[in-house]
Amino acid sequence: xxxxxxxxxxxxxxxxxxxxxxxxxxxxxxxxxxxxxxxxxxxxxxxxxxxxxxxxxxxxxxxxxxxxxxxxxxxxxxxxxxxxxxxxxxxxxxxxxxxxxxxxxxxxxxxxxxxxxxx
Amino acid sequence: xxxxxxxxxxxxxxxxxxxxxxxxxxxxxxxxxxxxxxxxxxxxxxxxxxxxxxxxxxxxxxxxxxxxxxxxxxxxxxxxxxxxxxxxxxxxxxxxxxxxxxxxxxxxxxxxxxxxxxxxxxxxxxxxxxxxxxxxxxxxxxxxxxxxxxxxxxxxxxxxxxxxxxxxxxxxxxxxxxxxxxxxxxxxxxxxxxxxxxxxxxxx
Numbered sequence: 364x365x366x367x368x369x370x371x372x373x374x375x376x377x378x379x380x381x382x383x384x385x386x387x388x389x390x391x392x393x394x395x396x397x398x399x400x401x402x403x404x405x406x407x408x409x410x411x412x413x414x415x416x417x418x419x420x421x422x423x424x425x426x427x428x429x430x431x432x433x434x435x436x437x438x439x440x441x442x443x444x445x446x447x448x449x450x451x452x453x454x455x456x457x458x459x460x461x462x463x464x465x466x467x468x469x470x471x472x473x474x475x476x477x478x479x480x481x482x
Numbered sequence: 483x484x485x486x487x488x489x490x491x492x493x494x495x496x497x498x499x500x501x502x503x504x505x506x507x508x509x510x511x512x513x514x515x516x517x518x519x520x521x522x523x524x525x526x527x528x529x530x531x532x533x534x535x536x537x538x539x540x541x542x543x544x545x546x547x548x549x550x551x552x553x554x555x556x557x558x559x560x561x562x563x564x565x566x567x568x569x570x571x572x573x574x575x576x577x578x579x580x581x582x583x584x585x586x587x588x589x590x591x592x593x594x595x596x597x598x599x600x601x602x603x604x605x606x607x608x609x610x611x612x613x614x615x616x617x618x619x620x621x622x623x624x625x626x627x628x629x630x631x632x633x634x635x636x637x638x639x640x641x642x643x644x645x646x647x648x649x650x651x652x653x654x655x656x657x658x659x660x661x662x663x664x665x666x667x668x669x670x671x672x673x674x675x676x677x678x679x680x681x682x683x684x685x686x
Contacts, residue, residue, distance in 0.1 A: 372633070402662075410634075412525045
């Protein structure tokens, strides 16, 4: 019975006739008609659906462009670019630290001078 | 900006396995997988949730989860397609759990959309029949609903369905048989209750 129903479904999905399949089986005609009708109704009711175009476009962008603009792009760059980026960040950090260090010293000197200088 | 010296890949010509291997590092390869499976996953999720809003939300989650795990995905007897459907199935199951109920959802949105080009009398009659059938489908246990969607919406073979549901082809055939019998019973019950309601209405 399960093989027969499977074969009927495949036959209907392929647009083939299923009468010979039913005739060769010992399934009562009334039952066979019920199943064929139900399978055809399922074929009509359960069809593929298209998502909204706006949704597909936005999701595509969220998935791929968000990533490619940052990590994806960096990953795709040659090794020398990675080295250059690392050096730039490193020296940038050193420069920032030096400026903070000397900047704070200069401010401290100015404060001390202000205290020493008589009005 | 793309490296002009990089060899251009024809993603459409690649099969899923090749695309998955590339997609671990190449976003365009993942983009092709997205194009291939968006409609399928959306349809599957739509029929399982019954509304476009949740279908979109869950579809997005499926692809984000796939993207975040694709680097560690290894095909061990589960093809990419089956893996993706399993993600969708798990997310839908969680969604139903969060909803706290087995919703019987009126799929009017879908039915109206699919029948609007036909004659009005016929539309009303067919809409009623389709609604009844979809209601009966939604009353079935989760695995039976999944089987019907994969068989009819996605037109998958028993082997493909088996890979997604983690069962043998024989088990799928057997489940399909039991599903049709159960669906026939559900339809009879719905038709009887509908008939009784009409009789009550005409008497009252």
